[in-house]
Each structure stands twice: as C-alpha cells, then as structure tokens.
Amino acid sequence: MHSHLPGPGRRTPVSTYRLQLGPDLTFADAEKALPYLDTLGITDLYLSPVLQAAPGSTHGYDVVDHTRISDVMGGREGLERLAAAAHARGMGVVVDVVPNHMAVPTPAWRNRALWSVLKHGHESPYATWFDGGLAEGEGLLMPVLGARIGTVLAAGELVLDHVVVPGDDGDGPGDGEPQPVLRYYDHLFPVRPETEDLPLAELVGRQHYRLAYWRVADEELNYRRFFDVGTLAGIRVEDADVFDATHALLFELFDAGVIDGFRIDHPDGLADPRGYLRRLHEATGRAWVVAEKILEEGEALPDDWPVAGTTGYDTAWRLHALQVDPDGAAPLAALTQELTGEQTSLDDVIEQAKRQIVETSLYAEIHLLTTMVADICREDVRLRDHTFRSLQDCVVELVVAFGRYRAYVVPGEAAPPEAERVVREAADVARSRLDPDRHDTLDLVVDLVLGREAGSAGRRDEERRAELVVRFPQVCGAVMAKGVEDTAYYRWTHLVSLCEVGGAPSLFGVGPDELHEHARHLAESWPATMTAGSTHDSKRGEDVRSRIGAVASHPDAWVALVRRLREATSDARPADLDGRTENLLWQTLAGTWTPDGPIEAERLAAYLVKASREQKAWTTWITPDLAREEGLVEYATSLLNHPEVVAALSEWVERVTPTVRRSVLTTKLLQLTVPGVADIYQGTEVTGTSLVDPDNRRPVDMEGLAAVLGSLDAGRTPSGLAEEKLVLTAAALRVRRAHPGAFVGEDAGYEPLPVTTGRAVGFVRLDAAGPRVAVVATRLGEASGLGEASVVLPELDSAEGWRSVLTGSFFAGGAVRLGELLGSWPVALLVAESA
Structure with missing residues (x-):
C-alpha cells in the first residue's frame, strides 16, 4: 500500500465540504444540510474545530476545554447525531484539530488548565502544558492591563474579590463556593493559596503570573503564542501526557466511529511536527490526516510525515496562476508604480515587512532566541566572546532571510540534508547583510540551530541547545506568517489575487506544463492530499481571484479605466490616500463587482480597514490612524454610487465576462479533478464575492442552493455563471463519487x-x-x-x-x-x- 494512503479499514474521502460551525451553523443545522450535500455529490463532511472554544468564538480555533464538544454547536450529542445521519448516507466526517495552542479567555477560569497553572504554579497538574513562564520563575505574563501596573494599582482598578468559579479543582472551598480572585474589569485571575491576606501590591507580586500593561507583550512575553496573538497560548503537545489529555476525546470519538479523519491546524507551530503526526498516525491506525502545511514554491512536503498530504494551498495558487496572463505583468507594474510612486521588488517588500515584524510584534520571540544562544555561549568558555548584540544581529538576519516557514531539525538527530540546505541558504543571504566581524557569530548560530557541535568538544545535546533547535524554527514560522502573508501580501499590489496564503506572487502566471508537473508529483507521492479552491483563511474567495485575475488579460483597458476613474473622482479622493491601498481598492472593486453591481458598502469598508491595518504602513491594529481610515472608507464607499464609476465598472464587467467565466469554471473543474481529495468551502459551489475573514464566514443559504440544484437536475437550463458553476461542481463531484478509484485510490x-x-x-x-x-x-x-x-x-x-x-x-x-x-x-x- 502507498505509504501516504490511510491504513486498512480506514476511510479515504473522495470529496469534502467544509462547514464553518458556530452559533450560526450548529450540528443540527449541518444535519439539515445533509440531503443537499449528498445530492451535490459530496462524500465527507469537513467540520471546523468542534471542541469547546472561548465564549463568543466564531471560528473554534480558540479551544478552552479538550474534554468537551462545543455547547453552542450542540454538544457531544449533537455531533454524534450529525455523524450518525451522515454515516447513514454513506458519508464520512472529518474534523479540524488544533494541537498548537489554547485560548487565554476572559475570564481566565473558562480555560481550566490555564486557571490551575495560574493558581498553583508548579504544583498544578497542568504545570507542563504551556510553553514558558513557570520555568523562568516569574510566572506566566498576563498582558491585559490598559496601563502600567503602578498606574492601575494607584487608580484602584485592580481589586481583590470573591466569586464562584465553576469547575475549579482548587484547594479550600469546592465548586459552588466563592473563592478569592483578582478582578480587573472583565478579567478574573486566581489568587495563589495563602496569599489572600497580603497587602494588594505584595499580593500581586506573589502570584504565579505577572499582570502587565498590554504593550509589554511585544517585548517581554514569556510564553509561546500563536504568531503574535497573546490570547492564544502555545501548548506542549510534544509531551506525551499533554498529547493524550488533549486528544483523548477526539480519539474516543474516532474509535467509536463518529469521526473518520482529521485536518491538523498549523503543524509548523509544534515543537516536533513529524513526532506529533507519527503519534497521531499510530493512535488512529493510519487514519486519513491532512496537515495545514504551507509550502513555498519549490518546497515539498517532508516524505517522512505520515499524512495524506496538505490542505491544498499548493494546488490552489497554481490553478489561479494558470488563468493569469503573463502579458499583463508589465502594464500592471507600471500602474502600480504610478499609484505608489515606488519601484521596488517583492523580495524587498518581504524583507522590509519581516524586519518590521521582528522589531515590533515578534520582538519578544527574537529576544528569547537571542537569550538562549547567549546563555549557551556564557556557559562555554570557547564561546564567551560572542556578545549579546552580535548574537541578536545574527539571529535577526537569519530569521529575516529564511525563505520558508521552517526547517525540520530534531534534537539528537543529524539535520536532514534539506534542512541543512535551507538554513545555509538563509545564512548566505544573512551574511551578505552583516558586518564581516559578525560572520563567525553567524556560523555559530547556524551550527546551533542545526544541532551541530559548537564550542567545546562534545557539547551538543545539552538541554538549552536542544531547546534552541526546537524554538528557532517555531519563531521562523511566526515571522514568515506575520511578515509575509499578513503584511507583505497586503503591501504588494501588482496583482493582488496572486497574494494568497501559500502563494507565489513572484510568478506572474504559470503554464500547463507546470500544472502537469505538480499534478504528477501529487499522483505519485500524495494521491490522497487535499485540493482547495477557497479556505477559511483565504485572503479572497476563488471567484474574487478570478475576477481580479481577468485584469491581467485586459491590462491596457484596466490601466485606462483606473486613470479615468481617478480623474473623475479626484475631488473626493483624500490627499493623503496611500498609493498601495488605493491600488488594492481598485482591484478589490474589480474582484467584487458583478452583473448585480458592487458588494455592500459595510463589507467593503470593513475589508479595507482590515487590509490597511495588516499593511502596517500608515495605520495599524495597535495605533490606528482613525482619521485617515475614515477618509479612505468615505472615499471607497462613495465610489459604489458615483455615476461614472458605476457606469465604467458595469461596462468593465461586461467586457471581462467571457474571461471571468472561463477562469471561474476552469479553475473549479481542475480543482475537482486533479490528484487529491477535492474540498468545497461552504458556498463556493456557486459564485461569490467573499473577502478575507470574517467576511468569508457569512451564512450560506443551503436550503436555497438545494432548491436551485433540484430545478437544474430536473432539466432547467442554468441561468448565469453562478448556476453554471453549480451544475459543473455537481457534475464533477458525482463523477468522482461514481469513479473513486480514478481520483484517490491506490491505482489512481x-x-x-x-x-x-x-x-x-x-x-x-x-x-x-x-x-x-x-x-x-x-x-x-x-x-x-x-x-x-x-x-x-x-x-x-x-x-x-x-x-x-x-x-x-x-x-x-x-x-x-x-x-x-x-x-x-x-x-x-x-x-x-x-x-
């Protein structure tokens, strides 16, 4: 049997349908949609995370309790009913798993494990769950205060209170009786036993956590987090006890036949992705598992990962690029330069963005890495002359130069050749940016992150060195995600549809040969990987990408259109409108303007504010320029009703309709027929105008889609592109279901x-x-x-x-x-x- 196919008796999906569960889409709602999904041709449901999440969660990736199925979705009973109904139709159930982190909720007691650690420190049964904090003796940093701690205490905003904490397993009063807590507005924190009667300032200083001003997080955070999100704390799933505790319920449901397969969120955040996946592989008897691994162009999924493949970003960007005309590159580059006044390369934009991230939101992580290396040097007489500053310079340059999420090195094992090559390529770039006096220090950092012997003979497997081998790639991944996808890809506006998660914007279009090469590789090595068109993490839906991509097929007309409309609306355009943001605005209008007109003003405004803050150039999440944002929104929304804009964009839509139709239908059919398990993100069986989350989590009218599909199946001719896409999607899914062996089997x-x-x-x-x-x-x-x-x-x-x-x-x-x-x-x- 193929090494990347599920084991005997384990289900392989033929197609999946992604459902974004939550308060607006419960297990019961999903159950009602089963007849439609079955008719559509879907073989397996693909559910967003189902474990208990933080209050008000709209996505489920902020888990607070691994022992419970989400209450708002319908609890365990609702999940089991949904699974039973799906299985009765011959359909399987795939569940999204979040192994990397847990939520730091408000109030904190909603995360029982975290509450216990905050209350009992090293004596907590969960003391080994979270990365960092306790080991340094200071306790976990809780950066939730609106001002510095001294100011908060002086203002009386932090008070000792007594509340009932549901489910607390602490000492003294049991569940149902009040216990002492520190209250800061909506935030509650436990009081360490036997410190309740201390003066408030002394009490605050004696806890197993450190309450701090929220801005402290970017410089002194002492626990690993999900990228730069302080409310998502990294957990040590590499610890066997933590793995078992956080997966017990999922495995129980798998063994009971409720769940058939798993999608693993962000494996690159883990200390040992391969080790985690191997443990999962063994515990499930080789279930179908796909990992959300983001592969850069030219990067292959590690062959020693026991998974079926990725979640499909690698296929998605190639299918879109296949529809992008390379002849449009030069005219669109000229327009970008005209709007921005800049002539720069994507590489320069990425370098600047990553450098900004390591100097700001991920500075704490860089500082921690440098401290680790400095400690190693201080403990070895042969390495003592490498100063903290020189080490930090080298760590920064190596991380900034890294061309992919991470290399895979395991402490105690020789670095694989691919990992060594990737690290050394980054080192060559870093060396060119460092003073020659730093080169010896850079060589040392490279040896240490590769787990090689450095300094005194025999010193390679010490605990601090092993920890560095683990932490360095975790930080590389965070800098890549925040610097490239969440910053540079909002700044690079040459053709924004290319700036997608896991994409390769430097390739302005690919040809059939490149597609065939990719498909052959999947067929030979990863025949049951996932293929995707849109995901919950997409920066814009597949049809928005197709409409924007059409600009490259009509570049001269587009350039003329933008120039004409800029002149027509110059009176309304803010004098300080950022050029990159304006270019993004015009392309977003092209991507969301359909024969029915533009999207709602509120959706456009929310998107532009988010995109601008992600650019981190003239406004940010932390220090928003509200006046300029308001000016942008006022201008952008006025365009939706401006007579010349409406007339010109309506004419544009008519001009590009054949191109858009070809792109939408070709992209969808290829995604549903190239090697792998074809995934449909909810609602993308018809055309849409979805932008980045939360816009792409809007409810889908399954009942209405079912009625439309029923009438089309009855012989009605499709009316418009949305119905054509539905006909095509259903046809391809049904062919897959009728001939599964040609798409995902051993002999496919x-x-x-x-x-x-x-x-x-x-x-x-x-x-x-x-x-x-x-x-x-x-x-x-x-x-x-x-x-x-x-x-x-x-x-x-x-x-x-x-x-x-x-x-x-x-x-x-x-x-x-x-x-x-x-x-x-x-x-x-x-x-x-x-x-």
Whole structure:
C-alpha cells in the first residue's frame, strides 16, 4: 500500500465540504444540510474545530476545554447525531484539530488548565502544558492591563474579590463556593493559596503570573503564542501526557466511529511536527490526516510525515496562476508604480515587512532566541566572546532571510540534508547583510540551530541547545506568517489575487506544463492530499481571484479605466490616500463587482480597514490612524454610487465576462479533478464575492442552493455563471463519487493529454482498469480561434468512447476539435463508457 494512503479499514474521502460551525451553523443545522450535500455529490463532511472554544468564538480555533464538544454547536450529542445521519448516507466526517495552542479567555477560569497553572504554579497538574513562564520563575505574563501596573494599582482598578468559579479543582472551598480572585474589569485571575491576606501590591507580586500593561507583550512575553496573538497560548503537545489529555476525546470519538479523519491546524507551530503526526498516525491506525502545511514554491512536503498530504494551498495558487496572463505583468507594474510612486521588488517588500515584524510584534520571540544562544555561549568558555548584540544581529538576519516557514531539525538527530540546505541558504543571504566581524557569530548560530557541535568538544545535546533547535524554527514560522502573508501580501499590489496564503506572487502566471508537473508529483507521492479552491483563511474567495485575475488579460483597458476613474473622482479622493491601498481598492472593486453591481458598502469598508491595518504602513491594529481610515472608507464607499464609476465598472464587467467565466469554471473543474481529495468551502459551489475573514464566514443559504440544484437536475437550463458553476461542481463531484478509484485510490493515475494550443489544458484520470475520466479546460485570452485547436483523447476498446457529462455528446478516441468537444462551455468533463 502507498505509504501516504490511510491504513486498512480506514476511510479515504473522495470529496469534502467544509462547514464553518458556530452559533450560526450548529450540528443540527449541518444535519439539515445533509440531503443537499449528498445530492451535490459530496462524500465527507469537513467540520471546523468542534471542541469547546472561548465564549463568543466564531471560528473554534480558540479551544478552552479538550474534554468537551462545543455547547453552542450542540454538544457531544449533537455531533454524534450529525455523524450518525451522515454515516447513514454513506458519508464520512472529518474534523479540524488544533494541537498548537489554547485560548487565554476572559475570564481566565473558562480555560481550566490555564486557571490551575495560574493558581498553583508548579504544583498544578497542568504545570507542563504551556510553553514558558513557570520555568523562568516569574510566572506566566498576563498582558491585559490598559496601563502600567503602578498606574492601575494607584487608580484602584485592580481589586481583590470573591466569586464562584465553576469547575475549579482548587484547594479550600469546592465548586459552588466563592473563592478569592483578582478582578480587573472583565478579567478574573486566581489568587495563589495563602496569599489572600497580603497587602494588594505584595499580593500581586506573589502570584504565579505577572499582570502587565498590554504593550509589554511585544517585548517581554514569556510564553509561546500563536504568531503574535497573546490570547492564544502555545501548548506542549510534544509531551506525551499533554498529547493524550488533549486528544483523548477526539480519539474516543474516532474509535467509536463518529469521526473518520482529521485536518491538523498549523503543524509548523509544534515543537516536533513529524513526532506529533507519527503519534497521531499510530493512535488512529493510519487514519486519513491532512496537515495545514504551507509550502513555498519549490518546497515539498517532508516524505517522512505520515499524512495524506496538505490542505491544498499548493494546488490552489497554481490553478489561479494558470488563468493569469503573463502579458499583463508589465502594464500592471507600471500602474502600480504610478499609484505608489515606488519601484521596488517583492523580495524587498518581504524583507522590509519581516524586519518590521521582528522589531515590533515578534520582538519578544527574537529576544528569547537571542537569550538562549547567549546563555549557551556564557556557559562555554570557547564561546564567551560572542556578545549579546552580535548574537541578536545574527539571529535577526537569519530569521529575516529564511525563505520558508521552517526547517525540520530534531534534537539528537543529524539535520536532514534539506534542512541543512535551507538554513545555509538563509545564512548566505544573512551574511551578505552583516558586518564581516559578525560572520563567525553567524556560523555559530547556524551550527546551533542545526544541532551541530559548537564550542567545546562534545557539547551538543545539552538541554538549552536542544531547546534552541526546537524554538528557532517555531519563531521562523511566526515571522514568515506575520511578515509575509499578513503584511507583505497586503503591501504588494501588482496583482493582488496572486497574494494568497501559500502563494507565489513572484510568478506572474504559470503554464500547463507546470500544472502537469505538480499534478504528477501529487499522483505519485500524495494521491490522497487535499485540493482547495477557497479556505477559511483565504485572503479572497476563488471567484474574487478570478475576477481580479481577468485584469491581467485586459491590462491596457484596466490601466485606462483606473486613470479615468481617478480623474473623475479626484475631488473626493483624500490627499493623503496611500498609493498601495488605493491600488488594492481598485482591484478589490474589480474582484467584487458583478452583473448585480458592487458588494455592500459595510463589507467593503470593513475589508479595507482590515487590509490597511495588516499593511502596517500608515495605520495599524495597535495605533490606528482613525482619521485617515475614515477618509479612505468615505472615499471607497462613495465610489459604489458615483455615476461614472458605476457606469465604467458595469461596462468593465461586461467586457471581462467571457474571461471571468472561463477562469471561474476552469479553475473549479481542475480543482475537482486533479490528484487529491477535492474540498468545497461552504458556498463556493456557486459564485461569490467573499473577502478575507470574517467576511468569508457569512451564512450560506443551503436550503436555497438545494432548491436551485433540484430545478437544474430536473432539466432547467442554468441561468448565469453562478448556476453554471453549480451544475459543473455537481457534475464533477458525482463523477468522482461514481469513479473513486480514478481520483484517490491506490491505482489512481494522471496523464496529460496532447493539446495543440497553450490556451487549453487536458488530462485523463485512470484507475486499475485504465482511462476513466478525461478533462479539458481552456485558459486566457479571447475565445476566437480556440475552437479550431484539438485535443487527443485516449483510444478505448471498440465498444467504448467518451461521453461529455455537460453536453451529452459522445466521442471516439483520437483527435477532437475543441469547438466540437466544448460546445457552449469553456470546459469538458468526459467519462469513458459504452457507446
């Protein structure tokens, strides 16, 4: 059996449908949607995290209790009912798992493990759960105060109170009786036993935690967090006891047949991703597991990870780039320079953004790494002359130069060649940016992060050195996420649809050969990986990307349009409008303006404020420039009703409709038929205008979609692109379900088809019996002349041929003209069957 396929008796999904559960979409709501999803052709539900999350959570990644299923979603009983109903239809259940962190909720007692640690310190049964804090003797930093601690105490804002804490397992009064707490507005913190009667200032200083001004977090935070989110504390899932405790309920539900597979959130945050995945692999008997690993261009998923693959970002960006015309690169670059007044490269933008992050929101993490290295040097006489400042310079430059999320090095093991290569490539870049006097220090840092012997002979496996090997890549990943995806990708506005999670914006378009190369790699090495079009983390939905991508196919018209509308609205445009933000605004309008008009003003405003703060150039989350934000929003929303803008963008929509239609339908069909398990993010079976979260978590009208699909199945001709996408999605999903062996099985194969034009791509999916499904899709440019090109379909047995699922036409093997094959569609989906 293929090493990356599930074990015997374990389910492999053929397709999944992602449901963003929460107060507005409970287990009961999901159960009501099952008939529609089954009709659509879905084989497995893919649920967002189901464990108990912090109060008011809208996403579930802020878990507070691993022993309970979310109350607001319907509890364990609701999940079991949903699973039973799904299984009765032959559908499976995949659950999103968050192993990396837990929430620091308000009030803190909602996280029982954290409350216990805050109250009892080293004596807590959960003392080993959280990374940092207790080991330094100072206790966990709790940066929740609105002012410095002295000011808060003087103002009487921090008080000793007595409250009933549900479920507290502390000493003294049991559950239901008041216990002493420190109260700061809505925040409650436990009081360390036997310190209650101390004067307040002394009491505050004697706790197992340190209450602090919120700005202290960026400089002195002493526990690992999720990126720079202080309310998500990293947990030590590499500890066997922590792993067992945080996964017991999930494994119980898996063993009981309630859950069939798992999606693992952010494995790169873990101390030992491979070790974690191996433990998961063993505990589930090789269940189907995919990991949210973000692969940079040219990076491969580590072959020694016992998973089915990734969550599909690697496929998503390639499918979009396939629809991006490289001829649009130069005109759009010129427009970007015109709007921003800048001529810079993506590499420079990324370097500046990462440097800003390590100097601000992730400074505490960089300082901690430097302190670790400095401690190692101080303890070894041969290394003492490496100063703290030189070490920090080298750590900063190495992290900033890192070209991917992390390298995979395990303490006590020799660094794999790939990890060594990646670290040394980053070191070469760092060396070019450092004073020559720092080069010896850089060499030392490289040796230490690779776990190599450095300094005195034999000193390589000490605890502090092992900890550095673990912590360095965790920080690299955080800097990459915050510096590149959450900063640089909002600043780089050449073509914003390319700036997607796990994307490669430096590649302005890819061709069919690149797609085939990627698909062959997946078919050979990761046949049951996930493919995605949109996810809950996408910066914009797949159809918004398609509409923005169409700009590259009509660059001169777009440049003229922007210039004309800028002039027409110059009176309303703020004098201090940031050029990058303006470029993002125009492209966002192109991406969300449909034949029905623009999106709602409130949605556009919320997106632009979030995007601008993520840019961290002229406004930020911490220090927002409210006046400039208001000016931006006022200008942007006025465009939605400006007569010239409305007329021009309506005309633009009409102009690019054929390009957009081709891009939307081709991207969807390819995503549903290239190697892997095809995922549908809720609602993306029809077209949409979703932007970054929380915009992409808006409710989906499943009942309405079911009615539309029913009428289309009954023979009604699709009206508009949204219904065409629904017809195509259902057709592809049903073909997958009818021929699973051609898509995800042990024998699932992929072979490119000969096509006489670069504006089309074709391939065939095979099972053990041979060719089973053929796919042909067009790309780029106008439709004129494309119909005369041809594709060569595989020859089948004399009694068989190829039936078009979309048109009903039947074709023998051999060369077929695209015009005949496609009919009125820009794509063709063909199934081998008897004539």
